[in-house]
Amino acid sequence: MEEQKENRPLQNTGCQEEELCGSIKNVELSAGVKRMVSGGQEDKGIHPTKPSAGDFSDPVYKEIAFANGCINRMGKDELKAKLTELKLDTRGVKDVLKKRLKNYYKKQKLKQPNDFEAYYDYICVIDFEATCEEGNTPDYIHEIIEFPIVLVNTRTMDIEETFQRYVRPELKPKLSEFCINLTGITQELVDKADTFPVVLQSVVDWMREKELGTKFKYAILTDGSWDMSKFLNMQCNVSHIKYPRFAKKWINIRKCYGNFYKVPRNQTKLTTMLEKLGLKYEGRLHCGLDDSKNIARIAIRMLQDGCELRVNERMHTGQLMNVSSSLPLEGAAIPHNPQFKK
Structure with missing residues (x-):
């Protein structure tokens, strides 16, 4: 949708575009309301009607399209200067700064509430660690050995609390040296x-407490599909329990990151995403809790940049499936006690 708004052909003169680009450089905020300043004088008494979503003929969308064109021509130093002026984060590569x-x-311009902000109160970031051996075969059975959760408050954009438990594997109780070192x-x-x-x-009790x-x-x-579709699914089979309902739908942040910042899949690894956002990994790689905290930092940065993080994957009859972005926003289910298979 955004690409359509940015690239829709508009019949306007270069003069109009120049005026709008000039107006971008004079955006001010007063009590949370933007004022457009033209020629050093503030426009008064102008109250444009709120455009409907998808109404590209509305002048507001034309202004947005022109603004995007102007931003596309700005150099990195110009982008950082403008972001500094607006008191926004200046970290990240050029494409990230443009998007911001x-x-x-x-x-x-739209002054529309963010549907995501009105829906999810919290995000639970989960990044399992599981048993492994060097050169795992495709049929290797992984068992979860660390269950971390990082609770992100979407209102305050902060990590509010964390949860961490280690797990004793049953099929292969002895960890490989490779797994210990990793x-x-x-x-x-x-x-x-x-x-x-x-x-x-314990996880369910903690979630209920919250x-x-x-x-x-x-x-x-999660950071990818494997945590839920492979590790948790495999662990439930090993433990002879039903797959928990609260984990049947989730946000794959790699997909969100790639779609939002328009980058290829090979640029959506954890450390690469951090680097592109101007952030550094904090802690120990492959520590489940530290990985989860860093994934949470990426999620917070994306929310601040205006990304709508929403459920995009789910498990159905034991199979991984995509969730269409055209569907209504959905949250996770109420946590229930583990149920053993009959």
Whole structure:
């Protein structure tokens, strides 16, 4: 939709475009309301009607299209200067800075509430660590050995709380040296831990304590599809429990990042996303909790840039499926106690 708005051909003169580009450089905020200043004098008494979504003939959308064209021609230093003037984050590569400025201008012009902000109260970032061996075969059975959750408050744009439990594997109780070196999880940690059904009950209790799914609407967010479609699905089969309903739908942040910033799939790895946003990894790579915290930082940065993070993947009859962006926003289900298969 946004690409249509940016690239829709408009019949206007270069003079009009020059005037609009000039107006972008004079955007001011007063009590949260944007004023367009032209020729050093403020336009008064002009109250444009609110355009309907998709009404590209509306003058407001024409202004947005012209503004995008102007932003596209700005150099990185100009973008950073403008973002600094608007008190916005200046970190990130040039394409990220462009997107940030375009979304800011678009939001100010449309003055429309963000549907996402009105729906999800929290995002639960989950990044499992699982048993592994060097050169795993395709049929290797992974068992979850760390279950972390990072709770992101979408109103304050902050990490509000974290949860972490280690898990004792049952099929292969002894960790490989490769797994220990990769994850930093020692044999002693998993030997002292509970089995997965007990840990999952702790997860449910924690989520209930936070009133997720009851008082607050929330969504699960992961870095890719594997955490839910492979690791959790495989673990439930190993533990002979039903796949938890609250984890059947989630936000794959890699897809959101690629679609929002218009980058190819090979630029959506965790460390690459951080780098492109001007952020550095904090903590230890492949520590589930640290990975989750860094994924949460990316999610927060994307929300601040105007991205609508929404559920885009789900499990159905044991299979991974995409969720269309045209469907209504949906949150995760109310957490229920683990149920063993009959």
